[in-house]
Amino acid sequence: MFNIILFVSAAIGLIISNQKDKVKTKQALKKAVNSFINLLPSLLGIIGLIGLMLALVPRELIAGFFGDNSPAGIAVISAIGSITLLPAFVAFPLASSFLDAGASIVAVACFITTLLMVGVITAPMEIEYFGKRFTLWRNLSALVLAVIIGPLIGVMVR
Amino acid sequence: MKSKIKKYNLFFLVVLVDLILWFYWPDKGTTAVISTGDYLVEMLLFIPPIFILIGLLDVWVPREIVEKNVGPESGVKGVVISILVATAAAGPLYAGFPVAYTLMKKGCRMANVVIFLGTWATIKVPMLMMEIKFLGMEFAAARLLLTLPAIILSGYLVERLLAGAEKAGEPKANKLTG
Known part of the structure; x- marks a missing residue:
């Protein structure tokens, strides 16, 4: 569409x-x-990485991190969200399956917000266009905000 | 000139890993290659028009118009325009980089560049529709409501942090003319 x-x-x-x-x-x-x-070149590399990620990091492995709702558990999930790069049509169904499997809203929200806002894998590409400082600050501020937003979504959604 | 081959390093590395994977675990290797292929096709469905639009934007839209609408003096209007344009986008964030770069080169304010990218990454309409479908209206609405001010905040924050530094927009390679 x-x-x-x-x-x-x-x-x-x-x-x-x-x-x-x-x-x-x-x-x-x-x-x-x-x-x-x-x-x-960067596009092919990143698409290749996504393929590898989908093959090597099985859903069950990511799902394994979702049972733990302690701050440490949330930190791990946020780190996974920041580093992984999943297309939206994979990420949302995946998040939905985590919820069905009993993951908390906060954990899923932190995963989604970091996934969308912070891009570690795309950073080299971002640096090429905008420079190192820009990329660093943009991703850092995004990370902080994503980790704040996640729990707030948990409060708002029952 | 940074050698053209070097730019493909990541891709070659991925191909190598794919081969190793395929050699030891054929099913995983096949999955990886098939997912990559699927995604590549998906990508080719929106990358060409985006680049044509970037080309047209570059050639036809004069700097004054970009400056007037999203430039340093554009204020609230600039923020609103940046958000509205990016919500209409399709494609992942890295397809947004060259668009934002073109805008920046034409005088878009740094805060608005960050806001544009942030919106593109998180709350574009196609993405929200998918989110509503899978995670529900409530989740999507809560995230939208919280993300919007966060994006605007990060825009001004990053602009502030970069102020005084070497011009962040000074690119190493000139993507659009090179």
Whole structure:
């Protein structure tokens, strides 16, 4: 659905652009191709890592960390969330299965917030675009906020 | 020039691990490669239009417009625009990096770059819809409500932390023109 919207807007953009200025449109396409080629190495590496992660880190292993709701247990879950990189269509069903298996809302919330907000695996890519300091501070502040938000979600959701 | 081959180091490493895995535990190796393949296909469904839109943005949208709407003087309006644009995004965070980078190069305020990335990562609409489906409305609403102020806070925090430092936006490689 959203993919279709993306494709349609890109197509409409290209058509309008081409009618207004063929040279500029060519430039835009060239930039698109160049930035894609630049992104490709990291992209392939990260996608490969996701594949490895899905194969090597079985659900049961992650689920094993979810029984423990002590601060230490939550810290471990937050660390797993920060380091792993799971596509949303894997992460949410997985989190839902943890809840069904008896994991607490706080644990699942911390996992989801750190998973989405902190990106250790994508950090090299982020550094390439924005520099080391930016990446460090953005991820650190995200980690702190994610760990605060997690328990608060637990309070709000019964 | 950082050698082109070196940029593929991570990928080669992954392929190597895949091979070792496949050699010793064929089923795990196969799972890894199949998951990667699936994900790659998934990815190719939204990466091309995103890059075309980045190209068009780069060529057509003048710096003044970016500066006026999300630049240093844009205030609340800049924050709102950054959030609204990013919620409409599709694709994982690392697809958002080049978009945010293009905006930054055109004069987007640092806080808004961070807010844009934060929104892209956490509360874009396709993601919320999936979250509602699997974790329920209540969970998704609570997370949205708490995440939104956190993202804005982190935007200003990171901007503050980076102020005075070497310009964070000074990239090593020029992604879009190189």
